[in-house]
Amino acid sequence: MSGGPPPLGGNVQFTESGERRIEWAARAMPVLAAVGARFADERPLDGLKIAACLHVTAETAVLLGALRTGGAQISLAASNPLSTQDDVAAALAEYGIAVHAKAGVDRDTYYRHIHNALDLAPDIVLDDGCDLVNTLHTERVELLPGVTGGCEATTTGIIRLRRMETEGELRFPMVAVNDTRIKRMFDNRYGTGQSTVDGIMRATNTLLAGKTVVVAGFGYCGRGVAERARGLGARVIVTEIDPVKGLDALLQGYEVRPMAAAAEVGDVFITVTGNRDVIRREHLEVMKDGAILANAGHFDVEIDVRALEGMAEAVNPDVRPNTDEYVLPDGRRLLLLAEGRLVNLTAAEGHPAAVMDMSFSAQALAVAWLVRERERLAPGVYDVPGEIDAEVARLKLAAAGVQIDTLTADQEVYLRSWRLGS
Missing domain, CATH: 3.40.50.1480 (Adenosylhomocysteinase-like)
Structure with a gap:
């Protein structure tokens, strides 16, 4: 070889x-x-x-x-x-x-x-x-x-x-x-959930308890991120384009808003959609001073980094490792993690x-x-x-040393037959 x-x-x-x-x-x-x-x-x-x-x-x-x-x-x-x-x-x-x-x-x-x-x-x-x-x-x-x-x-x-x-x-x-x-169940939900929050905390050392965390996308990855953020004491808002996933998030106890509304109140934004321009200029324009922007989708297109660069009058790179500070004309500072790339694999270890x-x-x-x-x-x-x-x-x-049940012969017959009922 x-x-x-x-x-x-x-x-x-x-x-x-x-x-x-x-x-x-x-x-x-x-x-x-x-x-x-x-x-x-x-x-x-x-x-x-x-x-x-x-x-x-x-x-x-x-x-x-x-x-x-x-x-x-x-x-x-x-x-x-x-x-x-x-x-x-x-x-x-x-x-x-x-x-x-x-x-x-x-x-x-x-x-x-x-x-x-x-x-x-x-x-x-x-x-x-x-x-x-x-x-x-x-x-x-x-x-x-x-x-x-x-x-x-x-x-x-x-x-x-x-x-x-x-x-x-x-x-x-x-x-x-x-x-x-x-x-989907383990890698996307538990893996992405834990490693994304890990990356954000390593990059910023921020306290998530009491923060408003906006999770864009409520697929398996988004669910995992939302669960971990809520488990650390954050108030979690979910944004979605899929009505079924939006309803799922609502029934799990999350706030559901469009990004335009969530952008005004969020402290930490995490994109997990697989799509582009999830956070755009109109969202960046209304964000709080000190808002943290992180992406856990595969490519660096979910946050419009070019728009952010065009808006900023100054950029302070590496204010912390994997954290760049964009200073806007009105004095607000937006913090972009991992250049908009995968925060869990860049700022943490995946x-x-x-x-x-x-x-x-x-x-x-x-x-x-x-x-x-x-x-x-x-x-x-x-x-x-x-x-x-x-x-x-x-x-x-x-x-893991864990055993589970197996079907009995009668159970197998029951599951194979359409004639057997109650």
Whole structure:
């Protein structure tokens, strides 16, 4: 297996730091360890080349280790330069994975790294946000015939993939890993909820108790953020465009307002929608002095940073780590966290490893399923089979020493029959 040189010059101490991070994450990922052991025996990915555009973190490294154990050759680009852990990238390169990632690179370098990963001429692709798949379909079309499928692990990416599918542009099958029950319930709700609040508190050291926190979007991620903020004593306002989700938020006890009304009273704003321009100029114009702006959606488009820059008469960068202060002509100061990028992966460390254990186990098993089924799958977006969700949950419960009930023979008959009633 070929790999690239360590991205920061092969600094041994730096590589060891990455290895320690990966080992620490692996301790909390017993399900992925079990999947990796199975892959070592079965070798379901032998001879396959995987190009990945993922967050370069210790948890991702554990996933890639399982896939490599299964026989895959891997080339990795970063899905977000601000979340890249350079010491982990160095350690991965030493493990034999070709790594094209460095923290803080500009947009042009970000896309060059995606092209570098695609130079592997992959059979399978893994994406966080659909930028790699989009690049394949627009700039690297010569590689499309060799790609048999892939996985997407974000809400934003799946929205883009479904649009490609609707327009007849998607050229191979993609598995919507983000849409599994395991991913939505645990990764999106508990992982995003905890890590987003963690990022805001690290960046600002603000006390959330007594603050008004505005959460834009009440999907699984938004629910998790709202729950954690309320649990810390905040008054939470939810903004939504979906009437069903808005009603859900209302019945869970949250205030529901349009952003125009919430902007006037909020102390902390958190966008979690997967859409753009959720916080716009007209909202920024009425916000309080000292309002905190954070994004936990995938891309840095949910807060209109360009509008904020145009409004400001001065910008004080890094008033705290990952906190930039924008001073408006009337003296108000708005605090933008993580440049409008993912606050949980930039100002904090992303989801706890115990959460990613489940999401990445589902992704690894989805890759193996895709390889088995690829000959019969037409281009399109596919849900992860339910049995994978159930298997991951069973393994996680077993690792926690928890047992659950099983159906009796009579119960199974009852559930299978439409003739049996009360």
